[in-house]
Amino acid sequence: MNRTQLVSTIRQKKTYLCVGLDTDITKIPIHLLSEPDPVFSFNKAIIDATKDHCVAYKINTAFYESRGLKGWESMERTVRYIPDTHFRIADAKRGDIGNTSAQYAKTFFEILPFDAVTVAPYMGEDSVRPFLEYPDKWTIVLALTSNTGSKDFQQLGMAEGDCLYERVLETTASWGSTKNLMFVVGATKTTELEHIRTIIPDHFLLVPGVGAQGGSLKEVSASGMNKDCGLLINASRAIIFADDTEKFAKKAAAVAAAYSAEMAAYLH
């Protein structure tokens, strides 16, 4: 999905919600555990129920890998089930030397039909480039994350006066364009968001941390939105685990719809 299509979908549906499929098998409703692939059955129900209220899904690969082969089967089924009208993100946080990153890019862009993959910047340009070489695919680079550990390195001051995350934004932005590069900025970092918009006014941001992690949708939207919206705001646990009974999908839809109704009011 290219930028024009993404922006047009956001305008049409009046939402910039991304539903995070962090599907922990120990947290899904008990009645699903007798299904042949409980995680896929759960995701399928969540996707069916929420697809009108979101523009993107984000699959957190860790929750699938931790079930071994069965988990990868659930992930494959899930990403193939997401309609191609939706932006499909592999939240994988990969990154390695060039020939290895090329293999990861192949995994998520050729073997699996993801539109985007999250990438860690620590190893520099040749670790990010292979992802950028795919037309109409997106690389989402970690900039300022939502967790407490973001202070350990990301927010440290550099010799030239800026912080590491600012340097990551500036340098990485020069490797791609606003059409193939996004950045992860945590929803708990609203103070920094306005400043980040002075560095990268036009890029899309993937913003996790609304919901279970406590970020404010209102504040993120006020500080981070640009003329093309420029935001994909992710909520995972707050939507998919809103209820653990047979009504889980209905409840997930209601929570997603509530987020989207709020987003519609912020879109201009």
Add this chain to the structure above:
Amino acid sequence: MNRTQLVSTIRQKKTYLCVGLDTDITKIPIHLLSEPDPVFSFNKAIIDATKDHCVAYKINTAFYESRGLKGWESMERTVRYIPDTHFRIADAKRGDIGNTSAQYAKTFFEILPFDAVTVAPYMGEDSVRPFLEYPDKWTIVLALTSNTGSKDFQQLGMAEGDCLYERVLETTASWGSTKNLMFVVGATKTTELEHIRTIIPDHFLLVPGVGAQGGSLKEVSASGMNKDCGLLINASRAIIFADDTEKFAKKAAAVAAAYSAEMAAYLH
């Protein structure tokens, strides 16, 4: 495998060689392609041929993931085939917020029988901690990598006068001990190695970049060795793809044996 066992294995076998199983299916000998699992058949032959000449194997997860489900099957078979007399490294470069890193730790330490996993430090303490919580398992944090991109962020100067990679070494070392934490330092960084040893004299280092990437075994050993050896030096392509005929395993063994003979001379 704990530190005492690792050091004792190195002393006994007089080698600190790690064989990297970056098994690209497009590079394995053609006659293996008719096997049910060509990548596993290749790895099995390499392991059988090289196990007397090395103390560790490093599986680069990217080369397995890029073949989807089949690739994960090959990876599972391979890690289960490596004798537990050898140190088994998942070169996965993972790292995410705490609850997600815990899932990755489960993947490599519970679902799969790895002794160690490589982790990217960008997201800070809570992204690394879950890996450190497993007794007798190891977290190998990226510090100064072998690729050209290491200059983009790792080697940048910080406000307090050090470089980012030095800060990563100092800060991360305080989260674990010399018994559960190692660092990745590229073999192409011999100038920095002596300096790195002033920061972390006692930790083990995983050193990729010998062989195809051009690092010198002699220089790395001279600059990086400590009283417990403290080095695992990895070669991947130079060993496993030394030959592409039916003699590939024999040739791999010869190359591994040559590295090990050189290492025996450097060990004191």
